Amino acid sequence: MSILNSRIPEGSISDKWSNHKANIKVVSPANKRKLEVIVVGTGLAGASAAASLSELGYNVKAFCYQDSPRRAHSIAAQGGINAAKNYQNDNDSVYRLFYDTIKGGDYRSREANVHRLAEVSPNIIDQCVAQGVPFAREYGGLLSNRSFGGVLVSRTFYARGQTGQQLLLGAYSALNRQIAEGGVKMYTRHEMIDLVTIDGKARGIIARDMVTGEIKRFGAHAVVIASGGYGNVFFLSTNAMGCNASASWVCYKKGAFFANPCYVQIHPTCIPVHGSQQSKLTLMSESLRNDGRVWTPKKLEDAEKLRKGLIGPNDIADEDRDFYLERRYPSYGNLVPRDVASRAAKERCDAGYGVNSEGKAVYLDFKYAIQRLGKGTIEKRYGNLFQMYEKITDTDPYKEPMQIYPAIHYAMGGTWVDYNLMTTIPGLYAIGEANFSDHGANRLGASALMQGLADGYFVLPYTIGDYLAGEIMVPKIDTNHPEFAEAEKDVTARLNNLFTIKGKTPVDHFHKKLGQIMWDNVGMARNAEGLTKAIKEIQELRVEFYKDLLVPGELNNVNPELEKAGRVADFIELGELLARDALNRNESCGGHFREESSTEEGEAKRDDENFAYVAAWEFKGVDVEPVLHKEDLVFETIHLTQRSYK
């Protein structure tokens, strides 16, 4: 029997959330005023949670490393947000959204959490409309929907190609209102560098003021981690430069279990890497696959000529083009889910058919759509994306096919939480991408925004009350408590240590090296040999890091290199855990593909008998192997089947 208690409520799947809400404790308004909550991160989950908690009467302290909460990386989400509104009369329902999400996640998510997510999804749309989010509308003035990969209904709400931005600005505006009213104290350019626990309960954080370098203590009755995912462990990803896992990682090191780190989503349509100096990868919306056809040359010699720049894509006749997705998956064609499309592109490039100078790109061609629909229609649908592509690559996608390649995009894994979104440390919560709970082994398009806002607006504000109701007699947390002093001493020593190594190598070099190890061995296709090698290489890298790191500048001033050093130190450790988890999970599911567990045609093969569990890792020390705890996934409602897109 696992020590993990997921606290899944009793009752049928559709009654669980109502039953739970009826049974959990509520804090009276008078007591809410006495309680403090810290929220780390101000993306969709963090901003919506901070605002909602403050509206309820709690005293909230919110933190972000950017100069404004509005800049959190939720802002970069393009496509849309799902909700089971059934506005299109296409037989959508809470159950269908629930089912699609479980299936899309390759049956590795928790049923009860996903059903709750589907249940609250309609409320999110209502909330955002009320906040003045300018969703796309039909001529009649009603909300418009578009369809997205992997589902049969049209349930995605959107605001042009900037849905994430608009939803975040909605949550940000709610947050601003609370800041103005005094319910939220906002700390921008502050980075959480440690969690403080007193008697086993989360009681505050240590943060570094990124302008003055000052180390500060903040106390609260509960701490909420909403700091996003760990995609930057791979160095090159679609995440923002500053995205990091440090807040989650210090919680892990203080006892919060970390779940399913090997589930990382690789997005198939990103602009390929050029040269070795690239800092970040740019995503091209998944919606492009609706009208673009993916291909590589049929002949190896053509691919070779393309790589050398001797010919262009338009010199290759249609019959010499291999539309490999249409060939391999005739029924879904170019619209197979993200993980499948990504692996197929890698397969082609590994076989020598890559088309850019590095041999790591395939074509996404709009020639056929333009012939069929006319340039005007394509321009209306994708004009802004085409313009963005041209700005970056200097090629005109109306005339020449786009080059695309998969890139790390989203982390399904994260801090382990129970049904209340509480981690294994009492009083410590994780919401949004930072937790692991809803997307299983693969996330469907337009579901990240849904989950972040569901957690922040409609789940956490209820469930946190269940814990805080027991804390009403606890006075304001005294930051002079020895645990705070201890934590502050630790982080100061840690920063000093990083700063005083004064080796010869700037932090980015280590980060790039880590990224290379991860991408090569823990990327789209993994095997035991590669993973074992990766673990060893990462350990060696860690030793080298602490020997040869060079952090310039001053401790008590703006110092981006010092910030990066702290983050990369954590990424190195997280990368190792990621590889370990991938090694442990000897099955292929969703974004995690083990070559040992595949069909003869090279398709993923899930192993429900041995791996239908959440792998939650417990920290035991930096050089000590972490302990694996298993939370068995019980499917009461949905019957498990092998995904097929043939």
Place this chain on the structure above:
Amino acid sequence: MADKILNKIYVKVWRQNNPTAKGRFETYTVENISQGNSFLEMIDILNDKLILEGKDPIAFDHDCREGICGMCSLYINGHAHGPDTQVTTCQLHMRKFSEGQTITVEPWRVGAFPVIKDVMVDRTAFEKIQQAGGFVSVNTGGVPDGNTIPVSQEDAEEAMDAAACIGCGACAATCKNSSAMLFLAAKVSQFAKLPQGKVEAKRRAKAMYAKMDELGFGGCTNTGACELACPKSISIAHIARLNREYLKAKIAD
């Protein structure tokens, strides 16, 4: 297709160790830069070189590097976000520069945006403007169904045009008066166009306007520089709507 290499360029950049220090320009030589690199990648490469030479790297703001977070700033060769249209600095590429060129890099020069370090500025003033009224006063929960109030497609689109603002500050940085009017107008206009935001449109316009003046931004003289510098091409027609909302509110007072 293949990008050319710039053998040598000169980067003349503002260095200032802290808000109170006296700053100065320093010129650095950067070699072997692919024109396919983004401008910020060029700064990354320069910083790497500075670190290895034992010097302090240039502190600059940046985050998403795909033109949406609004974190990056930089005034490059007389242009906010550099000499390209509809881009943020992170989307600016080295193709826009030529061999041997000297590139002058300055922080936003706006009184209300004090320099923090080097070319990094403090845009808290923008936060304060938003906090003064950039919201619809609704709590979580208890709101009507999203389709209860129809919104015409034109209104939704126009609201979206305004809502595209990323809060980077290029408008104020480029305006000869350091005015934040386009920033302000984008929010006021977005909400004024939607029934949900209209309810408190007057209060909002007045409060945000007063805050902008209080924070020391200049006034608008309709030069239109802001809309040209705006990476999201937000039209100054929104400023007209802001003015209209404000005057309506004032006349009613």
Place this chain on the structure above:
Amino acid sequence: MSNFLSASIGRKVFMSLTGLFLISFLSLHLTLNLLLIFDDSGNLFNQAAHFMATNPMIKIMEPILALGFVIHIIWAGWITLDNMKARPKGYASGDQLLKWWAPSKNMFILGGMILVFLILHIFNFWVKLKITGDPLLDKATGTGIEMHNTYALVSNLFIKFPLYDVIYVIGGILVGLHLSHGFWSAFQTIGLSNINWMKRLKFIANLIGVIFAVGFSAIPIYFLLKF
């Protein structure tokens, strides 16, 4: 109301309204002045000048017009000074976005130059007409009514002193440039503009700018060429 007067937009509304008022005055002024070139006998112009000098409505408007100028000028100074304070330190690389001569960037300078011109203009004509008098004014003929020969005063200046022709041509162009921005900007400030109307207003503003520049410059050029 007091905070409205001092708010940046309140001040701009004053600029806008006085500006539009001054444009209406200039329109009348230009229309009447063009009579100078349509009747070489000067009768039409003299009659118009006489009407302007004696009509009670115009007399009432005269001090209001002066006040309009004064407010427009003082407010311009106030706004410009405050706006300069908003940027304590300028850019070493300057502004490469708008052309250096763009009227919108140079309204204060254009206005200042127009002010200098205006003072000269007042000394050339208004002072002589209203205060000091001038021998040239005595010779009005041909209309049967007693009136100044304002035409003689104007034509004498433009025919005898080519330097003034140059100055007046420049003055006309300055006014045209000032209005090419001022006209649409006034509507923008009081909120009477939107995405469609902005284009129209800008077009009209440019048209007005050209009309005023050409119209006012035409008069000295006419006298210089014809006589």
